[in-house]
Amino acid sequence: MKINLAYKSIGLSTKQFCGLLVFCLFAIAHNFIANDKYLIGKTQTGFGLFVESEDAKYGIKAIIPYSANTVDKYNRKVGPFSKQKVSSLYYRHWLGTDSIGRDVLAGIINGSYIALLVGLFTVIISLILGIFFGFLSGYYGDTGVQLRKPTFVLWMILTLLCWFYSFYTFGFVAFIFFILPLLVLGFLVNNVSGISRGGFCFPFDTIIFRMIEIISSIPGLFLILIILTVLGKPSIWNVIIIIGLLRWPIVARHLRAEILKIKEEQFIDSAKSIGQTDVKIFLYHVLPMAASPLIIISAFGFATSILLESTLSFLGIGVPLGEVTWGSLIKEARFHFDAWWLALFPGLMIYGLIYLFNSIGDNINHKIRNI
Amino acid sequence: MTRFILNRIFLAIPTLFFISVIVFYLSKLVPQDPVLSLMDLRGVDTSIDHDDVYEKIYKELNLDLPNFYFTIQPSHFPKTINQTFDTNKKDLYLKLLNSGYSFVDIEKAINNFSQKLDAAKASNNAADIIELNKVYNLESPEQHNGLAHLNDSKPKSFFWPSFYLNGFNNQYHKWLQSIFTNGFGISILDGMTAILKVKKALTWTLSITLIDFFLSLLFGIFIGTYLATNEKGRWQKTFSQILYFLYSIPVFWFATMMVVYFTTDDYGWWTDWFPSVAIDIYPGKSTFQQILMNAEKFILPILILTLHSLAYITRLVRRSVLDELDKPYALLAFSKGLDKTEVIRKHILKNALIPTITSMASAFANAFAGSLVLEVIFNIPGMGRLLVSSMESADWNVVFCITLLLSFVTIVSFIIADILYAYVNPKIELNAKT
Numbered sequence: 001m002k003i004n005l006a007y008k009s010i011g012l013s014t015k016q017f018c019g020l021l022v023f024c025l026f027a028i029a030h031n032f033i034a035n036d037k038y039l040i041g042k043t044q045t046g047f048g049l050f051v052e053s054e055d056a057k058y059g060i061k062a063i064i065p066y067s068a069n070t071v072d073k074y075n076r077k078v079g080p081f082s083k084q085k086v087s088s089l090y091y092r093h094w095l096g097t098d099s100i101g102r103d104v105l106a107g108i109i110n111g112s113y114i115a116l117l118v119g120l121f122t123v124i125i126s127l128i129l130g131i132f133f134g135f136l137s138g139y140y141g142d143t144g145v146q147l148r149k150p151t152f153v154l155w156m157i158l159t160l161l162c163w164f165y166s167f168y169t170f171g172f173v174a175f176i177f178f179i180l181p182l183l184v185l186g187f188l189v190n191n192v193s194g195i196s197r198g199g200f201c202f203p204f205d206t207i208i209f210r211m212i213e214i215i216s217s218i219p220g221l222f223l224i225l226i227i228l229t230v231l232g233k234p235s236i237w238n239v240i241i242i243i244g245l246l247r248w249p250i251v252a253r254h255l256r257a258e259i260l261k262i263k264e265e266q267f268i269d270s271a272k273s274i275g276q277t278d279v280k281i282f283l284y285h286v287l288p289m290a291a292s293p294l295i296i297i298s299a300f301g302f303a304t305s306i307l308l309e310s311t312l313s314f315l316g317i318g319v320p321l322g323e324v325t326w327g328s329l330i331k332e333a334r335f336h337f338d339a340w341w342l343a344l345f346p347g348l349m350i351y352g353l354i355y356l357f358n359s360i361g362d363n364i365n366h367k368i369r370n371i
Numbered sequence: 372m373t374r375f376i377l378n379r380i381f382l383a384i385p386t387l388f389f390i391s392v393i394v395f396y397l398s399k400l401v402p403q404d405p406v407l408s409l410m411d412l413r414g415v416d417t418s419i420d421h422d423d424v425y426e427k428i429y430k431e432l433n434l435d436l437p438n439f440y441f442t443i444q445p446s447h448f449p450k451t452i453n454q455t456f457d458t459n460k461k462d463l464y465l466k467l468l469n470s471g472y473s474f475v476d477i478e479k480a481i482n483n484f485s486q487k488l489d490a491a492k493a494s495n496n497a498a499d500i501i502e503l504n505k506v507y508n509l510e511s512p513e514q515h516n517g518l519a520h521l522n523d524s525k526p527k528s529f530f531w532p533s534f535y536l537n538g539f540n541n542q543y544h545k546w547l548q549s550i551f552t553n554g555f556g557i558s559i560l561d562g563m564t565a566i567l568k569v570k571k572a573l574t575w576t577l578s579i580t581l582i583d584f585f586l587s588l589l590f591g592i593f594i595g596t597y598l599a600t601n602e603k604g605r606w607q608k609t610f611s612q613i614l615y616f617l618y619s620i621p622v623f624w625f626a627t628m629m630v631v632y633f634t635t636d637d638y639g640w641w642t643d644w645f646p647s648v649a650i651d652i653y654p655g656k657s658t659f660q661q662i663l664m665n666a667e668k669f670i671l672p673i674l675i676l677t678l679h680s681l682a683y684i685t686r687l688v689r690r691s692v693l694d695e696l697d698k699p700y701a702l703l704a705f706s707k708g709l710d711k712t713e714v715i716r717k718h719i720l721k722n723a724l725i726p727t728i729t730s731m732a733s734a735f736a737n738a739f740a741g742s743l744v745l746e747v748i749f750n751i752p753g754m755g756r757l758l759v760s761s762m763e764s765a766d767w768n769v770v771f772c773i774t775l776l777l778s779f780v781t782i783v784s785f786i787i788a789d790i791l792y793a794y795v796n797p798k799i800e801l802n803a804k805t
Contacts, residue, residue, distance in 0.1 A: 164532045168445060168469075214386045217785055218393075219777045221740040222758065226774055229762045230400050307621055311744060314623050315759060330627055334748065340638070343631050347624035355619040 010295070011367030012360060019356050026109055027116035034064040034106035065091055066103035068110035068324040076101045079341055096341040098332050102324065104341060108349055111326040114319075115306050115353060118240055122305040123298045125244025130251025131294075135282055137208035137252065138259030145189050146199035155185060189278075205256075212249040220246050221308065228318040239318045243305050251297055258290035292368050299361035303354045310350050326350050375793055379786050390778045394771050395543050403765045404458065405432060408559040422457075429456040433545045437537040440544070445530040449474040453542075471526030555772035560764060565772040568757065573776075574658045576746070576753035580738045582673055587680040588731075592724070594681070595688025599696065600715060617682035623744040626675050630748060634671070645671045648749045672745045680738055687730055691723040725796050732788035736781050 007017045031050075032039060041051030041059030051059060066072065072093070074085045080096045095104040147155065159181035166177030185202075224242050231238055262268065263286075271281045313319040313327030326346040333343035406428045415424055429435060435454045442450070448468055455461045460481070467477045491499040549556060554566035594610065601607055629645070636643040650665050662669075695701060696719065704714045743755030750756070754773055761769040 161532070164443060168530075210385070213382075214389050217386055217778060217782045218390060219736060219739065219774075219781055221743060222774055222777055225758065225762065226397065226770060229770075230397055230402075232402050303619075310621060311623055314744070315747060317759075317762075327623075330624055333627055333631055337631050337635050340631065343624070343627050347621070347628065350621050350624060351619060354621065355615075358615075358619050 010292075011363040013363065016356060016360050016363065019352075020360070023112060023353065023356070024116065027112045030109045030113040033062055034066060034068065034103070034109040035062040036065060036067045036070045064103065064106050064109065066093075066106040068107045069102065069322060070106065072097060072101040072103065074101070077336065077339055079339070095345050096339070098329065098339070098342060099336055104329065104345055107324040107329050108326065108346055110324050111329065111346060111349065114236060114323065114325045115309070115350075117236065118243070118309040119302040119306050119357075121240045122244040122247060123301050125241065126247040126251050126301060127294065127298065129245070129248035131255060131287070133208050133211070133248065134252035134255030134259065135286075137205045138256035139263065139278065139282060139286070140202070140204045142203045142205045143201045145185075145202040145204060147188060147202060149200050151188060152200040152202075155181070155188065158184060186279075208252065212253055215246060215249045218246070221311065224308070224312065225315070225317055228312070234318055234320045236319060236323065239309055239312060243308055247301055247305070250301070251294065254293050254297055255290055258293055259286055262286050262289050292364065296361050296364050296368075299357050299364065303357035303361075306350065306357075307354055372793070376790055379789055383782050383786060386782060387779065391547065391775060392543070394774055395546055398546075398767060398771050399438070401765075401767050403767070405767070406434070408765070412557075412559050412562055426456050433542055436545065437535075437541045438543060439541055440537055440539075442535045442537060443532055446533040447471070447473045447527060447530055448533075450535060471528060471530070473527065550775075555775075556768040558761075558766050558769050560761075560766050565768040568769055569754065569772050569776060571658050572752060572754045572757040575662060575751055576739070576742055576755065578662050579669065579673055579676065579742050579745070579751070579753065580735070582669075583676040583680060583738055583742075584735060586673070586677045587684055587734075590677075591681050591684030592688050592720075592727075595685040596692055596715060596720065596723075598685065599689045599692035600711065614682045614685050617678050618686060620679075622675065622679050622741050623748065625679070626672070626745055626748045629671060629675060650750055650752065652752075668749070669751075672742075672749045672751065676738065676741050676745060679741060680734060683734060683737070684727070684730075687727050688723065691726045692719060695719045695723045721795075725792065728791050728795060729788055731791075732781075732784040735784045739777065739780070 008014075012020075026033065035050070037053060038051045038056045038059030039049070039062055041048055041056030043051055043055050043057070047059075075093060075097050077099050078084050078093060078097050080094060082096075084092055086092050093103050093105070095108070097103055098107070162177045162180050166174040169177065224239075224246065227242055228234070228238060267285060268281060271285055309319075310325065310327035310330075313323075313325045314331050316328070316331060319325055319328065326349055329346040330343055333339060336342060406425055409428055409432070410421070410424065415421055435456065437450075437453060445468075452461070452464060452468075455464060463481070464474075464477060468474065488500065554564040555569075556565055557563065558565050558568055594614075597604075598607060598610055598614075630648055632638060633644045634647050646668050648668070648671075650668055653661055653664060656664070692715075701714065701719060704718050705711075709717075739754075742753060743758065745751070746753040746755035747759055754777075758770060758773050761767075761773075
């Protein structure tokens with residue numbers, strides 16, 4: 001019997017797939033795996049989810065009876081093999097505790113959730129922006145969009161006005177004002193694609209390429225450090241958004257190169273000749289052809305973002321103080337040389353995950369090269 | 372070629388301009404008040420009000436000028452908002468302006484209000500003073516309207532943009548000028564010029580980065596070529612696995628592990644391999660002499676950094692040598708009966724190093740980023756540690772100096788990489804985009 005495995009067709013090995021699955025499982029279910037509350041507890045009023053230990057008479061506890069922030073004041077800085085003051089084997093700290101008595105294993109589980117959050121959303125942000133700008137610069141180039149000169153001048157005035165008002169209004173209205181010029185431009189382009197001469201060529205390629213060059217010449221780690229400190233409010237979402245904003249040029253650059261190759265194919269001409277719109281041509285004909293390099297970049301991007309985030313929390317910048325991440329656990333190890341478990345286990349997790357994503361990227365790359 | 376170089380340098384100017392604008396506006400967002408920090412440094416007691424001193428320093432720092440070469444703002448905003456040096460009053464103005472009141476009305480209202488406050492103070496009416504102060508600090512939205520309604524003015528619901536040109540007499544221009552004349556202003560910690568502080572730190576960082584860069588390049592090209600040409604060699608598998616391990620390992624974790632396990636004898640007498648991490652500072656010696664005197668403490672950080680970038684460069688070289696070996700000219704060289712080493716040295720390596728050169732710039736930038744973390748761990752007084760410690764103590768002049776300098780170094784290394792690339796490979800079209 002031959003089972004067709006979807007993950008094998010893109011080049012993942014079974015080990016890698018299982019590793020990915022386990023990581024995602026731990027990250028998504030982190031609250032159910034490590035928690036000091038009853039998962040389901042019987043209180044005086046009835047059954048409830050996540051009931052505090054004092055409120056419940058009885059209930060189901062998690063596998064690890066500690067949350068990442070639970071402080072066990074009787075066991076401060078105890079190792080995995082040293083003697084621990086716990087009531088039963090169930091309450092033992094299997095990977096030790098840190099200097100204020102937080103369970104390392106629970107911290108690692110919470111850290112895997114943060115890692116998934118950071119990796120996933122930075123990749124999503126960089127893909128959205130990268131695909132959008134890569135499409136504009138690759139598909140239209142410098143001469144693909146032509147407008148009549150008066151139309152262009154009117155559009156320019158509209159853009160400046162819209163962006164001015166979006167700066168002085170807030171919330172959703174500001175967002176609408178911000179993207180309105182682009183929507184209008186899309187509408188104009190679809191309606192004037194007939195003219196070929198005498199118009200004003202909109203230099204998408206030049207503008208976007210300069211943007212890419214400017215962003216990639218900024219030293220990433222330093223800029224992230226500074227922006228996060230200037231913003232002043234440590235939050236994991238700030239970290240995610242800034243890493244995502246600094247990573248889209250890589251996606252855009254690769255997608256642009258792919259599109260330049262695909263654009264020459266005949267099926268694009270055929271699609272154009274039956275009157276298909278540009279967006280549809282891009283979504284149905286260009287993007288599927290360019291998907292595999294994007295997947296590879298995303299895999300490597302996942303690894304890089306996790307590395308960046310853990311470096312930031314290792315330096316103690318950007319992530320709120322109470323949040324336990326892999327980087328913040330290793331930060332503790334710097335000040336406690338005798339606690340070998342603090343540096344070892346979280347670091348192994350970071351290493352393992354980066355190794356996993358790098359090897360996934362390599363495998364897909366290998367598969368594509370050998371087709 | 373000269374035209375190509377000039378073109379590259381010319382293209383770098385807008386990039387530098389944009390980065391400087393970004394950094395300038397970041398410096399405007401900083402939560403600390405620069406005037407107060409400078410007053411602290413000059414020994415003015417900030418617990419008492421020193422309005423005259425504050426105003427003097429405010430003007431000295433050019434904070435009363437407009438921000439940029441031009442201003443675009445709603446038409447009811449005043450041109451001279453920056454001349455209000457009182458921070459509370461400025462916040463009040465901005466809040467009321469943002470909700471649509473015209474500047475003249477607000478000024479009238481505030482004058483009215485301060486007359487009332489003076490009257491209350493004269494009659495010693497404590498309850499009134501507290502009430503009026505609450506209004507002045509805008510603790511709730513009703514009070515917000517209350518102040519402006521003092522003389523029955525109505526907020527505008529719609530406004531037009533207005534555009535002013537400010538000429539060269541603006542904050543950004545003066546800030547740029549002060550970079551060249553003043554060296555980024557002074558550090559608020561010790562009153563030293565920021566650029567001097569950074570220069571000292573840069574010597575430490577460069578001494579690590581450059582050694583790392585050349586060592587990893589030397590060994591990287593050697594090992595990469597070896598791995599590519601001996602596909603079935605004895606050490607092939609071990610080497611590639613070690614390199615993959617080094618490629619994926621986070622620098623900061625590797626360094627922490629080495630420091631925790633191998634600089635003390637906590638885990639047995641045999642684990643005390645390297646000297647402990649504190650750098651000794653010898654006062655009165657030049658930075659370069661200090662680096663030489665601390666040479667043994669550089670072994671571990673340089674080792675870690677080199678191993679890390681070695682993995683990156685080796686992968687690159689191996690890949691491109693393998694690609695070149697597939698090409699027909701390599702086959703021809705072999706079939707002429709040339710020796711393997713000769714083919715590699717004379718034919719393959721020249722071509723294989725071309726993609727390596729383009730990645731060199733980013734490798735150099737990576738080395739800087741890697742040294743940031745290592746400096747924090749190993750307590751080396753380089754750029755990275757200076758940056759982190761300056762950020763902790765809100766010493767913003769130094770922070771922005773480092774950012775601009777690093778962007779400059781990155782841009783220059785990109786330009787050098789481009790020029791080298793064009794020099795090594797005359798085939799490429801000089802004006803084509805990558």
